Amino acid sequence: MDLYVILKQTFDTEEKITIEGGEIREDGVKHIINPYDEYAVEEAIRLKERHGGTVTAVSVGPERAAEALRTALAMGADEAVLISDDGIRTDESGVAALLAAYFRDRRFDFILGGYFSVDNGAGQVAVRLARLLGIPHVSAIVKLDVSGDRAVAVRDAEGDSETVELPLPALFTAQQGLNEPRYPSLPGIMKAKKKPFQRLEPGDLGVSAADLAPKTERTLLFAPPKRQAGRMLEGTPNEQAVELVSLLKTEAKFM
Amino acid sequence: MGKRMMVVAETKDGKLRQVSLEALHAAYTLKEEGDEIIAVLPGHGLDAPARELAGHVEGRVITLDHPDLKTYSAEAYYLAFSRLLDEDQPDLVLLGHTAVGRDLAPQLAARLDAGQISDVTALEITDEGALFTRPLFAGKAFEKKRLTGSRGVVTLRPNNLPPAGPVASPAEIVPAGDTVSGTPLQTVIRDIVRKTTGKVDLTEAKVVVSGGRGVKSADGFKPLEELAEVLQGAVGASRGACDAGYCDYALQIGQTGKVVTPELYIACGISGAIQHLAGMSQSRIIIAINKDPEAPIFKIADYGIVGDLFEVVPLLTREFKQTLSRQ
Numbered sequence: 001m002d003l004y005v006i007l008k009q010t011f012d013t014e015e016k017i018t019i020e021g022g023e024i025r026e027d028g029v030k031h032i033i034n035p036y037d038e039y040a041v042e043e044a045i046r047l048k049e050r051h052g053g054t055v056t057a058v059s060v061g062p063e064r065a066a067e068a069l070r071t072a073l074a075m076g077a078d079e080a081v082l083i084s085d086d087g088i089r090t091d092e093s094g095v096a097a098l099l100a101a102y103f104r105d106r107r108f109d110f111i112l113g114g115y116f117s118v119d120n121g122a123g124q125v126a127v128r129l130a131r132l133l134g135i136p137h138v139s140a141i142v143k144l145d146v147s148g149d150r151a152v153a154v155r156d157a158e159g160d161s162e163t164v165e166l167p168l169p170a171l172f173t174a175q176q177g178l179n180e181p182r183y184p185s186l187p188g189i190m191k192a193k194k195k196p197f198q199r200l201e202p203g204d205l206g207v208s209a210a211d212l213a214p215k216t217e218r219t220l221l222f223a224p225p226k227r228q229a230g231r232m233l234e235g236t237p238n239e240q241a242v243e244l245v246s247l248l249k250t251e252a253k254f255m
Numbered sequence: 256m257g258k259r260m261m262v263v264a265e266t267k268d269g270k271l272r273q274v275s276l277e278a279l280h281a282a283y284t285l286k287e288e289g290d291e292i293i294a295v296l297p298g299h300g301l302d303a304p305a306r307e308l309a310g311h312v313e314g315r316v317i318t319l320d321h322p323d324l325k326t327y328s329a330e331a332y333y334l335a336f337s338r339l340l341d342e343d344q345p346d347l348v349l350l351g352h353t354a355v356g357r358d359l360a361p362q363l364a365a366r367l368d369a370g371q372i373s374d375v376t377a378l379e380i381t382d383e384g385a386l387f388t389r390p391l392f393a394g395k396a397f398e399k400k401r402l403t404g405s406r407g408v409v410t411l412r413p414n415n416l417p418p419a420g421p422v423a424s425p426a427e428i429v430p431a432g433d434t435v436s437g438t439p440l441q442t443v444i445r446d447i448v449r450k451t452t453g454k455v456d457l458t459e460a461k462v463v464v465s466g467g468r469g470v471k472s473a474d475g476f477k478p479l480e481e482l483a484e485v486l487q488g489a490v491g492a493s494r495g496a497c498d499a500g501y502c503d504y505a506l507q508i509g510q511t512g513k514v515v516t517p518e519l520y521i522a523c524g525i526s527g528a529i530q531h532l533a534g535m536s537q538s539r540i541i542i543a544i545n546k547d548p549e550a551p552i553f554k555i556a557d558y559g560i561v562g563d564l565f566e567v568v569p570l571l572t573r574e575f576k577q578t579l580s581r582q
Contacts, residue, residue: 124361
């Protein structure tokens with residue numbers, strides 16, 4: 001089977017965000033594979049282990065994203081592709097267009113990605129890609145099985161579970177609970193260094209700057225209003241409960 | 256000629272969702288002289304919710320009523336909407352940032368070759384045009400964005416905009432032609448396990464009662480559920496509680512998981528890791544109950560109680576019950 005994972009490198013979720021000169025500061029920030037994409041990497045490797053095939057991890061991003069791809073290789077992916085967006089102004093529509101250009105003449109059974117990224121959080125690229133490629137997709141999956149040329153996925157729909165059957169090739173986005181991603185092993189890390197790693201520019205995929213022109217634009221970046229610590233309630237638990245409900249009504253205008 | 260705005264409404268358990276009226280409010284806010292608003296309601300058995308929706312719309316309500324649209328399916332919904340988009344050529348499509356909206360919106364954006372701004376929490380009209388505020392890193396930062404192309408898709412986070420009010424004369428309800436039956440569907444929904452019927456959706460809830468590692472077990476969530484029920488709210492959880500297996504990941508609030516902005520957030524036995532705070536710190540009122548007086552959650556809480564949640568939460572439930580019954 002030809003298994004592909006689309007992944008993004010993001011800030012570690014424990015990182016604080018600092019805004020400097022209208023940009024988010026990147027100095028000294030720890031980067032990781034977007035946690036939702038990491039589930040996708042793990043699921044692709046498990047599908048390979050059960051059914052055979054190769055796993056290719058593909059990312060659109062700056063040079064530093066190579067590290068996230070190397071982590072995917074160390075986990076067990078076989079090949080990596082970094083499509084450089086260095087110096088390109090684009091948005092989700094452009095990233096989807098780049099990926100669509102990469103996949104257009106390629107044979108694949110599965111494309112797996114994350115439900116959304118924990119940085120930008122727009123949740124657009126994977127679904128746009130499925131549409132541009134004209135293949136079926138299922139979002140927010142928590143279980144995936146294959147039988148022959150069909151897949152059965154269980155998706156999370158705001159807490160409800162839906163079991164969906166569809167033909168391959170298809171695209172899936174991973175929700176939390178799909179699996180427990182493995183840590184790269186030391187031999188895995190050593191082997192990763194010898195695995196094929198391809199670097200592509202948009203031009204290599206026949207995509208021009210005009211094709212990538214953003215359809216949205218940021219006009220302002222700002223920090224959320226800081227919350228102040230409020231009041232600590234005193235007394236017995238019973239007194240605290242009575243006072244709290246009373247304060248909610250009179251002071252906080254709740255109810 | 257003015258813009259044509261399409262609001263995609265949604266039902267849950269056969270009822271119109273509040274977020275759909277919020278999306279409609281956004282459309283009215285953006286409406287200029289000569290603009291037209293169309294509300295579209297997909298689903299099955301839509302008479303009652305369509306009538307309710309029509310009572311808030313000046314313009315047209317289009318229903319897409321088909322058995323295959325009863326439960327959201329990416330493929331069936333795309334099929335139903337693509338003809339509508341081709342015929343009506345909307346300049347702007349507005350949806351709730353719900354499970355359905357999150358999946359349908361990028362499909363519509365791809366079809367329209369449009370830009371999309373997701374998870375919008377506020378909007379304003381300025382000299383630069385309409386600006387949409389949205390979170391980055393689940394709320395650790397925010398950005399304002401605008402659409403630069405001729406077409407756009409916007410999804411709106413539940414609970415952040417007021418709902419559109421009723422209109423003097425309800426809109427006409429126009430059923431759209433059947434665009435689903437003609438094409439055999441590739442994706443088939445085999446089974447649905449409803450775990451949320453009758454429950455308040457976490458992202459739409461006005462009150463969220465949330466548990467962390469301090470809840471100690473799956474059973475430990477019971478007092479939280481009782482409190483949530485009294486307040487007609489929903490139960491959430493921290494990553495710690497989910498990782499420990501006390502509850503389903505569907506309840507997780509944080510940078511991984513869901514972002515919630517209720518009127519009232521009650522954090523029980525949650526220490527307040529930065530990735531959790533990102534998911535809830537935009538709530539209007541925050542209450543923290545924790546044994547550890549040094550827990551970081553107290554730094555952002557409006558009211559804090561240092562104590563055992565198993566003692567405090569039932570007392571709160573009793574107190575809320577009494578206060579609400581007196582009203």
